[in-house]
Amino acid sequence: MNCVNLGLKVRLYPNEDMITRINQSIGNSRFTWNKLLEEYQNTYKMFKFHGYNKLKCNMTTFNAMLNMLKKEHDFLYLSESSSLQQVYRDLINAFNKFFKGKASYPRFKSKKHDKKSFRIQNNGNIKIKDNTIILPKLGEIHYRTSKKYREKLKNVKINNVTIKLENGKYYALFNIETEIPEFHKTSEFVGIDLGMRTLATLNNGLKIANLDVTYEENMIKKYQKRLSRKKYNSNHYKDTLKTYWKWIDRKKNKINDYYHKITTQIVKNYDIIILEDLDIKEMFQDSNKSRKLQRIAWRKFVEMIKYKAQIYGKTFRQISRWYPSSKNCSECGHYYKDLKQEQTEWKCPQCHTIHDRDINAAKNIQKQGLTDLMNETMNLWDRGDSTVILLSWESTSP
Structure with missing residues (x-):
């Protein structure tokens, strides 16, 4: 048996009020990304003016920037806190890949062309029922999947969940820890x-x-x-x-x-x-x-x-x-x-x-x-x- 992290995707069926809240959280994540990237660029220009050629990213700095953004923009409090913290983690990863030459420079996210999603970390506040999922700041959302995966979701450890809007449909992508039996060896x-x-x-x-x-x-x-x-x-x-x-x-x-x-x-x-x-x-x-x-x-x-x-x-x-x-x-x-x-x-x-x-x-x-x-x-x-x-x-x- 191997203990592995897997992704499990289920279809969500939110009502009108829930759609508004989900779209608000998606917009807040995009807004936070763009503002943090803008702040980084402004800070880098200032450092470069004084003779520093490189400005490293770290979680402490971005967390402080996020707290200042929340005080300036009250609507960010409508989003679950870990979903906004995930934004600067993703931004740090993007910069690290750029500095290593594995990716291009991080870009601002467009409302029209951006992947519409946000991620919530499970701090014991994600609950799975027979036909609904309870998410922090969002509430109870109906979902549909097979009986096998419904039972699996109830009995495994959930690390995080990503709420995603894709082609007009809403999905929840669960990152779970589960045990999977290895395939038999064939010596081929x-x-x-x-x-x-x-x-x-x-x-x-x-x-x-x-x-x-x-x-x-x-x-x-x-x-x-x-x-x-x-x-x-x-x-x-x-x-x-x-x-x-x-x-x-x-x-x-x-x-x-x-x-x-x-x-x-x-x-x-x-x-x-x-x-x-x-x-x-x-x-x-x-x-x-x-x-x-x-x-x-x-x-x-x-x-x-x-x-x-x-x-x-x-x-x-x-x-x-x-x-x-x-x-x-x-x-x-x-x-x-x-x-x-x-x-x-x-x-x-x-x-x-x-x-x-x-x-x-x-x-x-x-x-x-x-x-x-x-x-x-x-x-x-x-x-x-x-x-x-x-x-x-x-x-x-x-």
């Missing part, structure tokens, strides 16, 4: 090549097709055009917007369902799962590929495998993005430098083996991943850490 390992012609190719020759969401995408385009011809916020506009949101949800749910089923099956069947560490962000710079990449959603697929391997006790590994998995012969190791992007099959000039491009890449990914794991094991052996070696060796042996 797999290399997976991600592609654009097929979603994924396994080294055993199995190819997983891309999900066809053409119909949903065409319907989304159709209602986008209709929206552009309606008067903003008119009754016809609102009705068309609901239908537009419906098709967006249908596409997203279809992709999520497909990816969850595939990734769960992969994690269940294999003890060691090896993929390439692709630079997806750079690939999106290619205008010819970006549209198809957006539809395929590689990042979602990889992240699902990664977190499921972690919670179900399997090993997940990514090899270097610079490894030439497609151009190396999986039989003799010959490097075929003349392989073109459009070629789906090629013949090795050394051993004369005819390769399917994707299957050959998957085989090479598997070999390189296992080699990396074995090298790590030998390094641990050299350092004399026998306990870790045994665990690593057990996880890599067939």
